[in-house]
Each structure stands twice: as structure tokens, then as C-alpha cells.
Amino acid sequence: MQDFLRTIIAGIAGGVLLNWFYAVLQSKWPDSYYAISSLVDEGISHSSLRYALFRLLPPYTIGVLVASFAIRFTFSIAWAIAVCGVIHLSATNGTALVRGIKSKEMSPRASIAHLATIAMSTIALIFAGFSARWWYPYTPGPDKYMEVALTGIVAAAVVFQMQRATQHRFDASAAVTDFRAHIDRDLIAHMEQECVRYQVDPDLMLAVLITEDKQRPDWFRRAEKLAGRFGFKGTFGIAQSSRDWRASDQQSITEAAKNLAGALASDDGGSWAHGAPLRYQLERHNKGATFIEFASEVYNAISSGYRARSQKKEPHGAISLRVFSYERIEDRWHISGDIADRFKHMVAASELQQLPSGFALDKTDSGLRTKWSTTIPISINRLRITGREVSDTGTEADQVSVDLYLY
Structure with missing residues (x-):
């Protein structure tokens, strides 16, 4: 006993x-x-x-x-x-x-x-x-x-x-970097196209995708689809927005864009990225408090991740001109970013003169934006980068610019 x-x-x-x-x-x-x-x-x-x-x-x-x-x-x-x-x-x-x-x-x-x-x-x-x-x-x-x-x-x-x-503080910036490193470029291109189609802020859509992908990694989504074959009811795809287990990630993104249709940031540089307006838009996709907290941090990390960005936005909500990074390499500043595809001509100018800097341009997979990069002398510490739209007749139709302080 x-x-x-x-x-x-x-x-x-x-x-x-x-x-x-x-x-x-x-x-x-x-x-x-x-x-x-x-x-x-x-x-x-x-x-x-x-x-x-x-x-x-x-x-x-x-x-x-x-x-x-x-x-x-x-x-x-x-x-x-x-x-x-x-x-x-x-x-x-x-x-x-x-x-x-x-x-x-x-x-x-x-x-x-x-x-x-x-x-x-x-x-x-x-x-x-x-x-x-x-x-x-x-x-x-x-x-x-x-x-x-x-x-x-x-x-x-x-x-x-x-x-x-x-116990640690979630690093939203690291989550954004990790997602961009492993995500299929075709999915990002599809997301950008659907944001244009349904008038959705691309940064908001990207925050939703990153948050859902963090919670439901690819291997887990495949397991959910397998369960869906046997009658499991839930949400499927990278955006967790489709009720059909047969839905592809592209279809899932399309469903999420439909749900967020018209979710455009204001024209003042994205001031809605704080408080109730942002939460309201995220609730249209998922009302869960933890999702909203997570996605809000990711959205703010995306928005604050630009070295500079224009006040001007495209009709579908994307920022017209963005500066992603700049770094000093020997005696030159190397600067990179992207711009809406309609701006075909780019120039850089200091406070005193226009600089003879050439811009390397490369279209993104979606065809909606153009990646650019340039170098300027290290002696320049204040810079204005301008993108110009040129009409079919050769006259300037519109332009966008950002001021950049280099230090």
C-alpha cells in the first residue's frame, strides 16, 4: 500500500x-x-x-x-x-x-x-x-x-x-523585414494590383498579410487546407479571408481586398495610422483585439520604415514617392526607394543647384511602381528628389517630391 x-x-x-x-x-x-x-x-x-x-x-x-x-x-x-x-x-x-x-x-x-x-x-x-x-x-x-x-x-x-x-516586446520591424525576405514576389504584385482595383491602402493590406502569415505560417495553412477537405470550417489562405479551402493565396488576397475596399489613408501623409481610424479599418478584416494590436504595430512599422515619403498619394492610396534607405559608401551617398510608375523622369537637387546624378530605374513585378537608386557626393546633406510625369506631347503633366536630410 x-x-x-x-x-x-x-x-x-x-x-x-x-x-x-x-x-x-x-x-x-x-x-x-x-x-x-x-x-x-x-x-x-x-x-x-x-x-x-x-x-x-x-x-x-x-x-x-x-x-x-x-x-x-x-x-x-x-x-x-x-x-x-x-x-x-x-x-x-x-x-x-x-x-x-x-x-x-x-x-x-x-x-x-x-x-x-x-x-x-x-x-x-x-x-x-x-x-x-x-x-x-x-x-x-x-x-x-x-x-x-x-x-x-x-x-x-x-x-x-x-x-x-x-517575454519580449514583439519586433514589428523585424516581422516586416522577414516577411519581405521570404514572401513570393508574385503575391506582392497581386496584392498591389488588388489594392488598385479595390482602392485599398497597400501598407494596410501588407500589414494584414504579415499579421496573418505570422499567426498562420505556410505549413499550418497547408494543414488547414487538408482539414478543409474533410469538412473543417474556417478561414483559409495567406490572408485568412476565404471560407473555401480550395482558395489559393491569390484568391485569399482578393477576398481581403474586397473586405477592405475603400480603405485609403488621408492625403496628409498617413496620419490615420494611429488610434480609432486605423482600428476601424482593421476590424473590417478581423475584429479580434490581439489581431488589431498586432496589425497596428506592423502597419506603423511599415509606415515609419521610410526614410522619407511624399505627401502626394496615388488614387488607389499608395504613396507616390518613397525613400527606403540611404548609406554612405566612401565619398558618396547611396540612396534608394520607389515611385509610382507614371513618373518617368527623376532629378535630384541640393539647396543651391540641380545635381548631375543619374537614377537607375527598375519596374516592380506588378508594373505599378518603379524602384530607383542614385548616388550623390558626401558633401550634400540636404536633398530634394523629384519625380516628373511627362505627357505624350512632351510637356510636364504632374510632379512629386520629397526633402531628405542626410546625416
Whole structure:
């Protein structure tokens, strides 16, 4: 009887330890948008392998330790594993699943996420029970666990450091850079064309795509499509805007553009990028508070990522002239940006004179904008860059300019 109680206590301790582990890391992905401050959710969402390891390794490890106690006390491994599993799952995913079903507020996606987590934990614990005898010679005895328990102060300090290490401020600028580095250029071209078609601010649309892609990476979207074949209801595609699992990423972008139709920034350089006006536009795509917080930060990162930009905007909301970067290379400033395609002629001028700087021009994939770059002497610290539209008759029809301070 004494050995039985010891085994049950070991199972309870294992379940509690698992709950503590996941409570410290506070992972809520993928059943909801992960918190902007959560490095753990951001990390595990990038790969199906990472997420599987995150859900399988801790239960397996604790299961092996709990089963080793049962072996040591010559009692049933199944009892120890069962108690550990019940304690862990009933206090976490099981409770959340029952509460969600009773309240009828849980989405099918969240229900599937909880059931999948329960299944993975159960499989890991069962496998731990069967493989425990392999690990038994390497597991510590009860006396070693007591030594660890008596070092609680050190353990508490480690947990505190884990919390600090796994909580960070979401870097929206890094998210924008990462997205632009890996996204298919054809999708960006399609997005720009749909923004023209439905009169949507391209920066707003880009913020929506980055936010949804962060929460639903490509591998996860493929899994959703597979589930859609079997009747799973949800949103699909890179923009998470289509209800049809057969929808491509291009179709998903088109649906999102339709939902945001007419969402154009004001003509004062984009002052709507703060507060209620921006939230209102984002709510047209997704009313979730965390999505809006996430997307707002991304939108502001995109808007503030320009070294300079024109007040003038195109009819579809895109900024007419943007300066992306400038850097000093030896005795020259190297400057780059993009401009609406209708401005065919570009010049640069200092406060005193027009500069004989040549502009290298390269159309983007969508054909709606032209990338440009130029170099000027390092002695120039204030610059005006101008783009001019030339009519069929050769006369100047319109122009746009930005002032740039180089330092």
C-alpha cells in the first residue's frame, strides 16, 4: 500500500510539474493569436516539427521520470502514467475544452487545437510508459529529487529567468523585414494590383498579410487546407479571408481586398495610422483585439520604415514617392526607394543647384511602381528628389517630391 501511494504521489507530482512548465511558457498558439510579447508562440509557430517537439517532449520526459518511480517501487507503470496524464490534461486542455463547449463560444479551430494537444500528450505519455525501462538505469532515485526540492530558491530563480527570457516586446520591424525576405514576389504584385482595383491602402493590406502569415505560417495553412477537405470550417489562405479551402493565396488576397475596399489613408501623409481610424479599418478584416494590436504595430512599422515619403498619394492610396534607405559608401551617398510608375523622369537637387546624378530605374513585378537608386557626393546633406510625369506631347503633366536630410 505504501508503494502504491508513493507511485500515485509521483504521478500527481509529474502532472503538476507539466502544468507548471506550460504555465511558465504560456503558449496559446494555434487556438488563438499569440500574444505580441510571447517569444515562445512566435518560435514554435514557424515549424510543424518545432510545435510537435514542444507538445511531445515535455510529457514524454516527465512520463519517463514518473514511470521510473513506479519501477523503483515495483508498482504498476500504467497507474503512474494515468494519474500524471489525468492531472495534466484535466487542468489544462481538458478544462479549456469543456468550458468552451459549455459556453458555445469556442471556434471549431480552437476545439481541434485542444483535441490535437490532448492526443499528442497522451501519445507521449503512453510511449514514455513503454520505454521507461530503457531509461530507468539513468534516472535518479528519490533521494536525488529531495536534494533538488531543497534547492527551491535556486529553482525559483531559474523559473524567474525563464519568464524573463520568454517575454519580449514583439519586433514589428523585424516581422516586416522577414516577411519581405521570404514572401513570393508574385503575391506582392497581386496584392498591389488588388489594392488598385479595390482602392485599398497597400501598407494596410501588407500589414494584414504579415499579421496573418505570422499567426498562420505556410505549413499550418497547408494543414488547414487538408482539414478543409474533410469538412473543417474556417478561414483559409495567406490572408485568412476565404471560407473555401480550395482558395489559393491569390484568391485569399482578393477576398481581403474586397473586405477592405475603400480603405485609403488621408492625403496628409498617413496620419490615420494611429488610434480609432486605423482600428476601424482593421476590424473590417478581423475584429479580434490581439489581431488589431498586432496589425497596428506592423502597419506603423511599415509606415515609419521610410526614410522619407511624399505627401502626394496615388488614387488607389499608395504613396507616390518613397525613400527606403540611404548609406554612405566612401565619398558618396547611396540612396534608394520607389515611385509610382507614371513618373518617368527623376532629378535630384541640393539647396543651391540641380545635381548631375543619374537614377537607375527598375519596374516592380506588378508594373505599378518603379524602384530607383542614385548616388550623390558626401558633401550634400540636404536633398530634394523629384519625380516628373511627362505627357505624350512632351510637356510636364504632374510632379512629386520629397526633402531628405542626410546625416
